[in-house]
Amino acid sequence: MTTAELAALSPLVATALTALVAMLLAAFRRNHRLVFWVCQLGLLAALAAVHACAPGAGTSVVGAPAAPLLRIDNFFVFFATLFLLLAMAVAVMLAQYFRRRPECRDGAEEAYILLVVAALGALVLAAADHFASLFIGVELMGLASIVLVAWPSGAARDMDRLQGRSLEAGLRYLILSAAASALLLFGIAILYLQSGSLAFAAIPPRQGDYLILLGTGLFLAGMAFKLSVVPFHLWTADVYQGAPTPVTALIATLTKGALIAVLLRFLAAMPPVQTQAALPALVVLASLSMVVGNLLALRQENIKRLLAYSSIAHMGYLLVPVMAAGSGQLSAQAVAFYVAAYTITTLGAFSVVNGVSEGAGSDGYQVSRYRGLLWRAPWLGASFMLILLSLAGIPLTLGFVGKFYIFAAGADARLWLPVAMVVVGSVIGLYYYLRIILAMAQSPEGGEETPGGWRERWLSYGLTALLVVLGIYPAPLVDWLPVL
Amino acid sequence: MDVYAISQGQLWSFAIYAGAVFLLVGAMLAVGRLAGQRRHEKATDEPFESGIVSVGDARLRLSVSYFVVAILFVIFDLEVIFLYAWAVAFVDVGLAGFIGALVFIGVLLAALAYEWRVGAVDWGPRQRSLHEREDR
Numbered sequence: 001m002t003t004a005e006l007a008a009l010s011p012l013v014a015t016a017l018t019a020l021v022a023m024l025l026a027a028f029r030r031n032h033r034l035v036f037w038v039c040q041l042g043l044l045a046a047l048a049a050v051h052a053c054a055p056g057a058g059t060s061v062v063g064a065p066a067a068p069l070l071r072i073d074n075f076f077v078f079f080a081t082l083f084l085l086l087a088m089a090v091a092v093m094l095a096q097y098f099r100r101r102p103e104c105r106d107g108a109e110e111a112y113i114l115l116v117v118a119a120l121g122a123l124v125l126a127a128a129d130h131f132a133s134l135f136i137g138v139e140l141m142g143l144a145s146i147v148l149v150a151w152p153s154g155a156a157r158d159m160d161r162l163q164g165r166s167l168e169a170g171l172r173y174l175i176l177s178a179a180a181s182a183l184l185l186f187g188i189a190i191l192y193l194q195s196g197s198l199a200f201a202a203i204p205p206r207q208g209d210y211l212i213l214l215g216t217g218l219f220l221a222g223m224a225f226k227l228s229v230v231p232f233h234l235w236t237a238d239v240y241q242g243a244p245t246p247v248t249a250l251i252a253t254l255t256k257g258a259l260i261a262v263l264l265r266f267l268a269a270m271p272p273v274q275t276q277a278a279l280p281a282l283v284v285l286a287s288l289s290m291v292v293g294n295l296l297a298l299r300q301e302n303i304k305r306l307l308a309y310s311s312i313a314h315m316g317y318l319l320v321p322v323m324a325a326g327s328g329q330l331s332a333q334a335v336a337f338y339v340a341a342y343t344i345t346t347l348g349a350f351s352v353v354n355g356v357s358e359g360a361g362s363d364g365y366q367v368s369r370y371r372g373l374l375w376r377a378p379w380l381g382a383s384f385m386l387i388l389l390s391l392a393g394i395p396l397t398l399g400f401v402g403k404f405y406i407f408a409a410g411a412d413a414r415l416w417l418p419v420a421m422v423v424v425g426s427v428i429g430l431y432y433y434l435r436i437i438l439a440m441a442q443s444p445e446g447g448e449e450t451p452g453g454w455r456e457r458w459l460s461y462g463l464t465a466l467l468v469v470l471g472i473y474p475a476p477l478v479d480w481l482p483v484l
Numbered sequence: 485m486d487v488y489a490i491s492q493g494q495l496w497s498f499a500i501y502a503g504a505v506f507l508l509v510g511a512m513l514a515v516g517r518l519a520g521q522r523r524h525e526k527a528t529d530e531p532f533e534s535g536i537v538s539v540g541d542a543r544l545r546l547s548v549s550y551f552v553v554a555i556l557f558v559i560f561d562l563e564v565i566f567l568y569a570w571a572v573a574f575v576d577v578g579l580a581g582f583i584g585a586l587v588f589i590g591v592l593l594a595a596l597a598y599e600w601r602v603g604a605v606d607w608g609p610r611q612r613s614l615h616e617r618e619d620r
Contacts, residue, residue, distance in 0.1 A: 020594055027601035 008060040008072040010049040011080055012123050018042025019116040026109035035109040036095055039116050040088055046123075047084045050077055063130065067199035070127040071265075074482040078336055079126035079261045082343060086254055087119035089347055092459050093246035093354050099456075100358045104152050104244070111151060118144040118250065122258035129269065131188045131198040134262055138184070138226065141258060142177045145251050149173050149243040169242025176235045180225030187218030205271030216270075216278050220285075227259050229319065230288040233312050237296075240308035241365070245358050248304060249350035252311050253343045260318055264335050267325035268484050275326040282323040286418050289316030290425035297432050302365050303353055306432060307346070310391060313425055314342055320406050320422060324413035325484075332484035334409035340477060341390070341402035341467070348387040348463035352380065355456050367436060372444025380457055381440050383464035390467050392433040393426055397471040552604055563592055 006013075022038050025031075061068030070076075091112055098105045121140030128134040150170025153163045188198070194212050195202045203212065221232065228236040240248045267275050293312030300306040321334035356373070357364040374381035390397035403426065410419035470477055531538055570577070570585045577584075599605055 020591065023598050024594055027598040 004060055005062050007053040009062055009070070010053045011046045011084075012070075012120065012127075014042065014046040014049045015084075015116060015120040015123060018046070019113055019120065022109070022113045022116065026113060030109060032098070032105065032108040032112075035112050036091065039091055039112040042116065043084050043088050043091075043119065047081060050080045050084070061129075062127075067130060067197055067202060069130045069133045070124070071129040072127055075261070075265070075332065075336075075484050076127045078480065078482040079257070079339075080123050082340055083119055083122040083126065083254060083258065086257075086343055086347065087115055087122075089351075089459060089463075090246050090250045090254070091115055093249060093347075093351055094244075096456055096459075097244055097246050097354060097358055100354075101152075101244075107154070111148060114144040114148050115250070118148075118254060122254050125258040125262045128262050129200055129265060131192070131200070134266075135181075135184070135188070137258065137262070139181065141255055142181070142226070145247065145255060146170055146174045146177060148247040148250065149239060151244055151247065165242040166244065167242075169239045172235050172242075173239045176225065180222045180232075182222075183218050183225065184222030187215045187220075187222060190215030190218065200266050200269035203270050203274055205273045207273050207277075212274060213277055216274060217281060219266075220278060220281060223259060223263055224285055227256055227263075227315050228312055229285050229315050230292040230312060233289070233293070236312060237305045237308040240311075241302060241304045245304070245350055245354040248307075249347055249354075252307070252350065253346050256311070256315060256318075257339045257343055260315075260322060260335060260339055264322050264325055264332060265484065267322065268332070270326075272326045279323055282319060283415070283418055286316045286319035286323065287421040289313060289319070290418075290421045291316075291428075294425045294428040294432075298428070300432070301367050303357065303367055303370065303436070304365050306367070306436075307349060307353070310429065310432075311346065313429060314346075314391075316425065317403070317406055317422055318342070320415060320418045321409035323418070324409050324415060327413040329483050330405075330409045330412050333481040334405035336481050337405045337474075337477065338402040341398040341470075344463055344467050344470075345387055345390045345397075345399055348383070348460055348467065349391065351460040351463060352384045352387065355380065355452050355460060367439055370436060371439045371442050373440040375444040380460065383460050385437050385440065386464050386468060388433040388437055390471065392430050395471075396468070398467040398474070399471070401471060401474045549607055553607070556599060556604060560592070560596075563588075 018039060019042075021042070022035050025035055025038060059071060059073040061071050063069035094108075094111055094115065098108050098111075118141050121137045121142075121144065124133055124137035124140065128137055147170070150167050153167035153170065190211055191203055192198055194206075194209065194215065195204055206212065225232040240252070243251065267278070270278075290313050293309050293314075293316060297306050297309035297313070300309060318335065318338055321331045321338065324331040324334075353365070357369060363369070370384075373384065386397060390399035393399040393403040403422070406422060407419060410416075410422070566588065567585065570581060573581065
């Protein structure tokens with residue numbers, strides 16, 4: 001291993017060391033505040049390492065040069081920065097969550113450690129150019145988040161209704177992740193049978209090879225399971241509902257973003273013949289997700305289930321530029337921009353939900369709890385309104401610029417059917433986002449007081465400010481988008 | 485290396501074998517169904533093994549700490565497999581491989597220290613004084 005390789009690896013090493021140090025701290029000196037700060041500083045150090053050791057425009061690889069395990073390039077730098085900042089924001093949300101629900105604070109140190117491990121998995125996925133590193137990344141991220149999903153069931157003594165639900169959600173997530181991993185591995189094995197190498201680029205460009213098609217299909221099915229794309233979406237709403245809200249934010253943003261990044265790299269590295277062969281499957285998956293996700297969200301009364309179905313629809317939108325992967329640089333830029341926009345917006349939404357609903361019992365998640373929020377807590381209500389408008393893709397928010405990029409990338413690759421579906425999905429989506437805004441604008445009588453001051457809300461305000469500022473003036477983010 | 489061509493040639497024997505398996509199992513089930521007698525007595529649905537009626541319940545209660553220790557054993561046992569791979573290639577990977585293995589063992593050691601400190605390897609329920617119990 002050369003020094004150049006070590007320098008390129010330094011962000012991953014820093015993150016892994018953070019988890020290790022925090023774990024030893026938790027063993028010998030239990031103090032959740034100390035572990036929180038150690039994790040935040042470690043993630044910050046990893047962020048610094050990403051930018052200090054990033055190769056300017058070139059690429060450095062780790063592993064054999066012909067079939068590298070990890071590829072540290074511009075693409076990695078963009079996504080690693082996003083994922084590290086995201087993990088830091090989720091850590092802040094977790095701290096707020098533990099303040100709101102002190103009964104879950106037993107063993108809070110481990111929650112931060114698992115969060116850092118999940119971030120490490122996402123970093124591996126952002127750089128993965130090989131099925132081995134892909135699988136390691138997927139499992140690191142998945143296993144850490146399974147424990148976090150079932151968190152409330154393990155910490156406190158007495159079983160209440162929320163605890164049973166989180167245990168059920170954790171078990172469901174575990175079993176479905178295992179099934180998805182099995183599909184993924186079987187697909188990888190079949191591709192390996194045909195290519196003799198685990199590198200993405202080694203898949204032979206043979207037309208009409210049914211085994212390659214089958215392998216790609218199984219691989220995509222496994223990915224679709226983990227991305228919760230229709231028809232592999234049945235677990236999503238229950239897991240989102242049962243998990244603690246910060247963890248819901250984590251699996252809605254970090255997991256999805258990292259998997260989309262690696263899927264894009266996979267499709268771009270495959271020979272064009274094979275990408276073309278996989279295209280019809282991707283078109284069907286994306287179109288179904290956009291329509292079914294939005295339709296299922298229409299009648300939801302539970303805010304977390306509603307956001308779950310909305311995230312299914314957003315994964316459908318994101319698949320449109322992903323399937324354009326082979327056809328030009330616009331696709332990678334559109335994916336990077338939309339992932340950033342979706343991450344900021346979804347984090348904002350869940351941070352508001354974390355502040356309003358968490359600690360209010362099992363019916364705290366009902367939409368009715370948000371009635372009159374604009375009058376009771378004007379600033380919080382206004383930021384939630386802007387966040388929902390951004391999810392719907394209304395101009396002057398980040399969501400609109402993201403949708404614009406998706407249209408551009410889709411039209412550039414002549415994917416007319418998926419682009420039309422994006423329009424249909426967006427129109428349906430507008431209805432249920434506006435329904436919440438309408439509920440927030442109703443008179444506040446009968447609604448409960450919303451607790452919390454600046455300390456609980458600064459993250460929501462900050463994310464809202466970010467999505468409005470970048471929505472009006474997206475140039476800083478646009479200049480920074482990577483090419484693949 | 486054309487794996488595809490090789491598998492093409494062997495596919496037929498495999499297909500015939502798989503077909504024979506299905507045929508055999510299907511024939512056994514069909515003969516039993518067609519030629520067998522059909523009766524329903526009191527003891528027909530009772531489970532038995534080797535002609536002996538089962539005794540007791542299969543749902544035994546085991547101590548939870550048994551599972552924790554068993555799972556810890558399996559985890560560390562699995563990690564040893566990676567060390568076997570290193571042992572086979574010990575001469576070839578040289579100093580870099582040695583440092584890599586040291587890092588790997590160091591992480592395992594840290595995990596063991598953590599498990600020991602949080603009490604995962606303590607057998608049996610922890611003894612707590614009355615004072616401590618009131619604190620919780």
